Amino acid sequence: xxxxxxxxxxxxxxxxxxxxxxxxxxxxxxxxxxxxxxxxxxxxxxxxxxxxxxxxxxxxxxxxxxxxxxxxxxxxxxxxxxxxxxxxxxxxxxxxxxxxxxxxxxxxxxxxxxxxxxxxxxxxxxxxxxxxxxxxxxxxxxxxxxxxxxxxxxxxxxxxxxxxxxxxxxxxxxxxxxxxxxxxxxxxxxxxxxxxxxxxxxxxxxxxxxxxxxxxxxxxxxxxxxxxxxxxxxxxxxxxxxxxxxxxxxxxxxxxxxxxxxxxxxxxxxxxxxxxxxxxxxxxxxxxxxxxxxxxxxxxxxxxxxxxxxxxxxxxxxxxxxxxxxxxxxxxxxxxxxxxxxxxxxxxxxxxxxxxxxxxxxxxxxxxxxxxxxxxxxxxxxxxxxxxxxxxxxxxxxxxxxxxxxxxxxxxxxxxxxxxxxxxxxxxxxxxxxxxxxxxxxxxxxxxxxx
Numbered sequence: 001x002x003x004x005x006x007x008x009x010x011x012x013x014x015x016x017x018x019x020x021x022x023x024x025x026x027x028x029x030x031x032x033x034x035x036x037x038x039x040x041x042x043x044x045x046x047x048x049x050x051x052x053x054x055x056x057x058x059x060x061x062x063x064x065x066x067x068x069x070x071x072x073x074x075x076x077x078x079x080x081x082x083x084x085x086x087x088x089x090x091x092x093x094x095x096x097x098x099x100x101x102x103x104x105x106x107x108x109x110x111x112x113x114x115x116x117x118x119x120x121x122x123x124x125x126x127x128x129x130x131x132x133x134x135x136x137x138x139x140x141x142x143x144x145x146x147x148x149x150x151x152x153x154x155x156x157x158x159x160x161x162x163x164x165x166x167x168x169x170x171x172x173x174x175x176x177x178x179x180x181x182x183x184x185x186x187x188x189x190x191x192x193x194x195x196x197x198x199x200x201x202x203x204x205x206x207x208x209x210x211x212x213x214x215x216x217x218x219x220x221x222x223x224x225x226x227x228x229x230x231x232x233x234x235x236x237x238x239x240x241x242x243x244x245x246x247x248x249x250x251x252x253x254x255x256x257x258x259x260x261x262x263x264x265x266x267x268x269x270x271x272x273x274x275x276x277x278x279x280x281x282x283x284x285x286x287x288x289x290x291x292x293x294x295x296x297x298x299x300x301x302x303x304x305x306x307x308x309x310x311x312x313x314x315x316x317x318x319x320x321x322x323x324x325x326x327x328x329x330x331x332x333x334x335x336x337x338x339x340x341x342x343x344x345x346x347x348x349x350x351x352x353x354x355x356x357x358x359x360x361x362x363x364x365x366x367x368x369x370x371x372x373x374x375x376x377x378x379x380x381x382x383x384x385x386x387x388x389x390x391x392x393x394x395x396x397x398x399x400x401x402x403x404x405x406x407x408x409x410x411x412x413x414x415x416x417x418x419x420x421x422x423x424x425x426x427x428x429x430x431x432x433x434x435x436x437x438x439x440x441x442x443x444x445x446x447x448x449x450x451x
Contacts, residue, residue: 003222005195005241009048019071021048023036023052027051027054029054029122033051034126037049037063037064038296041298046299054290055121059121062292063292063294064299064300065291066201066293066303067299067300067303072303076199077223084327087202091221092220095222095226096216097219098225098226099228099229100228100229104285105241105244107284108288116161116282117160117161121290122134125294125295125296129260129268130258132158133155133261133295134194135295136195138193139151139152141188148211148214149214149215150210151204151214152214154167159256164248166250166275168275169273185253188249192277193238193239193242194245194246195244199218200221200239203217203218205305207308208312226239227239231283232247233280238283246282247279255273255276262295264335265334266296271407301335302334305336309362309364310327313339314326314327316360316361320353321354323343327340328377336365336406337366338366340369340370340383341371341377342373342375351423352423355421359403368420369383369421370424372386390431396422396424397421399420403416403417404417
């Protein structure tokens with residue numbers, strides 16, 4: 001059986017039923033779903049939520065599937081502590097997709113004038129949003145020069161029954177692909193897959209190069225070939241096991257207002273490339289569910305931004321500093337702006353080299369702190385203790401000005417930013433050892449005094 005969202009939810013229900021919360025009472029897609037998610041997050045609770053009755057829609061809504069590292073680890077069939085290592089390993093194992101004819105996604109096909117996006121329970125998430133937004137849609141396109149498939153997340157505002165506003169403001173592969181098609185005066189064919197196994201979400205946010213076919217990458221993450229099938233309006237291959245797939249095209253030389261939208265830094269953003277998608281088909285499975293992703297500073301938005309960055313930064317930095325031991329993108333840095341690196345320092349200057357490599361690889365970064373490998377980079381208190389006790393500002397802090405940054409950062413100057421590095425590692429010699437108690441003594445006290 002191919003891996004899909006349904007199978008993942010069923011496995012989760014069997015293995016860890018406490019991870020799922022089903023809501024049978026009718027709820028509104030306007031603000032109420034997001035209010036539910038964010039209130040649970042305030043209580044430090046992050047279950048998968050299944051809303052069975054949403055307004056008058058025939059589609060239930062599933063949200064927060066990817067909101068914890070534990071669940072992503074489960075999707076990759078590993079332990080939480082090994083998540084990033086397993087992700088790195090699977091990213092190196094590209095598997096060709098397999099094309100099938102009788103695909104579940106083709107059980108229902110709506111074409112042309114019958115297309116009506118208002119039939120989907122697309123939420124309006126926050127009060128300042130410009131309208132309902134598709135946030136969980138994986139935007140699929142094909143490079144016109146190489147035929148390589150690109151899969152990525154982009155916010156999409158519901159405008160009309162067959163029209164979406166889309167922003168390609170990440171300035172990455174999709175932006176480049178559309179720009180090349182636009183120069184030819186041609187529309188860019190796209191498919192938008194909604195309701196997928198977490199491996200597809202991880203593939204969509206992976207930080208690979210433009211020559212990597214992301215259908216093959218997703219196969220590696222799944223551990224088996226991704227099943228695809230021809231779309232209903234063109235030859236673009238679409239995920240066969242998705243719950244819903246919207247097909248259409250991004251128009252050339254057409255721009256329309258889009259936004260504001262609650263972006264990952266936790267503020268509304270009106271920045272947008274203002275592109276337009278005209279929808280020509282909606283495909284969906286029997287009994288399909290609409291998968292949502294709460295934007296803003298919601299946990300799922302953070303996790304899907306942070307985990308792939310940790311993997312890609314680690315791989316890049318290791319080429320320069322082979323003694324790197326770990327990378328963490330903390331929630332306090334919105335999963336994109338701050339990075340904690342740990343190294344087993346063997347030569348003076350390695351910490352700064354690691355920081356520069358991280359800056360070179362990920363232009364979103366504004367702050368990188370490098371610590372020794374005795375510091376748990378997932379424990380922010382330990383990282384700040386290292387800064388307090390192993391750093392001197394006049395020699396261990398450096399700033400790089402006017403480099404490429406995140407255009408959604410309101411403090412940036414039209415996308416130009418400053419980056420600060422902090423070397424919070426010990427000198428190689430002449431530094432006192434941290435206070436410690438023998439581990440066997442600690443374990444003895446725990447046992448004898450029932451601590």
